[in-house]
Amino acid sequence: MTFMKRNTAPLIVLLLLIAFPWIVQDSYYQHLMILVLMWVAIGSGWNLISGYTGQVLFGAAAFFGMGAYTAALLLNKLDISAWWGLPLGAVLSVALAFPFGWISFRLRGPYFALVTLALNEIMRHVATIWESLTEGMVGLLVMQTFVSKVPYYYIALALAVLSIVGVDLVMRSRWGYYFVSIREDQDAAESMGINTVRYKMVSLCLSALLIGLAGALYTNYMGFIDPKVVFSLHDISIMAILVGIVGGVATVYGPAVGAFIMVAVQEIFRSAGFGLFPYLSKATGWAWMATVTKYVSEAHVLSFGLLVVIVILYLPNGVTGDWSNLTRRLLFRKRETA
Amino acid sequence: MEVFLQTLVAGILKGGLYALIGIGMTLIMGVMGIINLAHGQMMMVAMYVTYVFFHYMGLDPYITLLISMPALFLLGVLIQKFLLNPLMKVESILPENQVLMTVGIGMVLTEVARFIFTSNYLSVKTSYSTAAWHWGGISFSVALCIAFVFACLLTVILFWFLIKTDLGRSIRAVSQDGEAAQLMGINSERIKVITMGIGAGLVAAAGTLLLPIYYLFPDIGGPFTRRAFIITILGGLGSTVGAILGGVSLGLAEAFGSTYVGMEYEDLIGMMIFVLVLLFLPGGFKRLTKV
Numbered sequence: 001m002t003f004m005k006r007n008t009a010p011l012i013v014l015l016l017l018i019a020f021p022w023i024v025q026d027s028y029y030q031h032l033m034i035l036v037l038m039w040v041a042i043g044s045g046w047n048l049i050s051g052y053t054g055q056v057l058f059g060a061a062a063f064f065g066m067g068a069y070t071a072a073l074l075l076n077k078l079d080i081s082a083w084w085g086l087p088l089g090a091v092l093s094v095a096l097a098f099p100f101g102w103i104s105f106r107l108r109g110p111y112f113a114l115v116t117l118a119l120n121e122i123m124r125h126v127a128t129i130w131e132s133l134t135e136g137m138v139g140l141l142v143m144q145t146f147v148s149k150v151p152y153y154y155i156a157l158a159l160a161v162l163s164i165v166g167v168d169l170v171m172r173s174r175w176g177y178y179f180v181s182i183r184e185d186q187d188a189a190e191s192m193g194i195n196t197v198r199y200k201m202v203s204l205c206l207s208a209l210l211i212g213l214a215g216a217l218y219t220n221y222m223g224f225i226d227p228k229v230v231f232s233l234h235d236i237s238i239m240a241i242l243v244g245i246v247g248g249v250a251t252v253y254g255p256a257v258g259a260f261i262m263v264a265v266q267e268i269f270r271s272a273g274f275g276l277f278p279y280l281s282k283a284t285g286w287a288w289m290a291t292v293t294k295y296v297s298e299a300h301v302l303s304f305g306l307l308v309v310i311v312i313l314y315l316p317n318g319v320t321g322d323w324s325n326l327t328r329r330l331l332f333r334k335r336e337t338a
Numbered sequence: 339m340e341v342f343l344q345t346l347v348a349g350i351l352k353g354g355l356y357a358l359i360g361i362g363m364t365l366i367m368g369v370m371g372i373i374n375l376a377h378g379q380m381m382m383v384a385m386y387v388t389y390v391f392f393h394y395m396g397l398d399p400y401i402t403l404l405i406s407m408p409a410l411f412l413l414g415v416l417i418q419k420f421l422l423n424p425l426m427k428v429e430s431i432l433p434e435n436q437v438l439m440t441v442g443i444g445m446v447l448t449e450v451a452r453f454i455f456t457s458n459y460l461s462v463k464t465s466y467s468t469a470a471w472h473w474g475g476i477s478f479s480v481a482l483c484i485a486f487v488f489a490c491l492l493t494v495i496l497f498w499f500l501i502k503t504d505l506g507r508s509i510r511a512v513s514q515d516g517e518a519a520q521l522m523g524i525n526s527e528r529i530k531v532i533t534m535g536i537g538a539g540l541v542a543a544a545g546t547l548l549l550p551i552y553y554l555f556p557d558i559g560g561p562f563t564r565r566a567f568i569i570t571i572l573g574g575l576g577s578t579v580g581a582i583l584g585g586v587s588l589g590l591a592e593a594f595g596s597t598y599v600g601m602e603y604e605d606l607i608g609m610m611i612f613v614l615v616l617l618f619l620p621g622g623f624k625r626l627t628k629v
Contacts, residue, residue, distance in 0.1 A: 056434040110373045125606040249431045302449035308442025316430030
């Protein structure tokens with residue numbers, strides 16, 4: 001009973017999400033929701049290592065691309081269904097995270113962030129240069145299994161639920177307290193007898209697992225990958241950070257909120273306000289409207305950059321973390337204008 | 339042998355410019371304790387400033403140094419004053435939000451440049467861009483040599499500034515111990531603002547000097563930011579002498595790598611050095627001299 005009471009809102013959201021494909025038949029919105037759910041998994045993974053454990057990961061794309069390439073290479077080189085990439089991609093992401101963590105966890109704070117950035121770049125260069133394996137910039141093609149988006153939707157939903165429940169469970173366990181203590185004061189944690197390197201490693205491996213799963217799902221769903229897409233610094237690594245901080249660092253549901261907001265922002269710019277701007281320019285026939293449309297559709301990276309700046313300055317703990325603060329401010333403003 | 343010497347010369351000359359980039363980064367690193375991941379993007383802005391003055395007013399890039407350096411100094415000051423200093427007062431769970439902020443700034447700078455100048459490649463073609471001196475079968479690019487001399491000159495001036503002037507001493511004091519410096523009556527916020535300006539000015543010089551022999555497009559910032567942090571890690575954090583050594587070694591490594599291994603490995607080599615240094619020489623060259 002207490003379980004139901006405590007989790008009423010998330011359970012309602014979950015029911016809505018399960019019913020979503022029947023309510024909205026439009027495949028475009030289904031596609032967007034699949035992306036949102038995929039980002040929930042990546043954001044949760046990022047949140048575990050960066051938000052809870054305090055080791056900021058700038059290279060989520062390294063693990064994402066690892067999962068994505070595993071799935072694609074299974075099909076292209078070994079002729080095994082790319083769906084096996086989900087378990088195997090996750091395993092290989094962890095296999096990448098392990099030596100990487102072993103090398104880089106002796107570094108702290110911003111230096112760790114730099115190494116993860118370097119890992120991202122190294123992985124991208126390797127995927128580009130090693131043409132005999134990865135086809136380089138040509139990319140790899142995977143035939144989609146289903147024509148309809150609904151099966152993908154439920155797989156992505158399962159992944160998102162798994163990641164949120166998983167993170168919640170981990171953070172309730174003994175490990176969770178270790179993680180937070182490492183974030184708050186690593187030396188103090190060490191002196192209390194916590195093996196900080198081991199638990200940072202556990203945290204990183206769990207993150208890599210979730211992000212790698214999302215990468216493998218991406219390959220299966222999108223059907224095409226190349227190094228520029230899956231190892232992208234802006235579109236994957238920075239996006240993962242944004243999903244984390246917009247939603248709320250170190251909150252269980254933060255990445256879910258963040259994923260929804262960020263995919264919406266990305267899509268608003270990419271499609272120029274869901275087609276609103278092109279429609280307006282056609283309807284009104286104003287020449288400057290067309291220019292605005294062009295600029296808006298080009299501005300999605302700019303919007304990311306501005307969002308980073310604004311969110312860090314004014315909403316450092318995200319929508320979930322600063323919720324009370326946010327509502328108070330908005331309500332206050334309303335009262336002022338009335 | 340000739341190929342070897344030629345590569346050596348090219349590497350050292352390029353290394354001089356890299357040193358200039360690295361010194362700015364390491365100064366910021368030392369005083370603020372943050373890694374400025376918008377460093378290459380600031381350089382990109384300086385290159386566009388140079389390009390605009392060359393293209394529309396026909397100013398020689400070396401004269402433009404007098405414009406691009408103050409302009410970027412101002413940009414650095416504004417960024418530090420209005421974006422980074424206020425962050426000290428923001429309470430956040432995430433400890434690295436200043437580094438993240440610089441990433442955001444870098445993205446904004448790149449995209450604004452793309453809005454104004456589009457993604458097309460631009461270049462500044464001067465009479466000396468392709469000229470070279472020959473000496474014993476080895477060619478010295480005129481523009482690179484001039485850039486190298488300028489880089490050395492600026493470094494010397496910077497050292498004089500840091501060692502002899504009052505402001506320079508304050509910068510070094512904040513870099514060594516911010517709190518103690520504040521107790522001694524140094525306005526550390528102001529010092530941070532000035533340091534960011536100087537760092538930006540130095541990288542602006544590097545960009546302007548590089549432009550006659552390089553090309554320019556909005557995404558050029560990323561690779562140079564990467565080089566800057568490799569140099570900083572290589573030289574030892576916060577060490578100006580280390581940054582010079584790091585810059586020259588990176589220049590050499592890239593030159594030899596692209597000659598003997600292959601052009602496409604140029605970027606990868608820097609990254610490998612970065613990881614190797616972290617593995618076997620954490621602390622960089624600075625540590626070699628101290629221990």
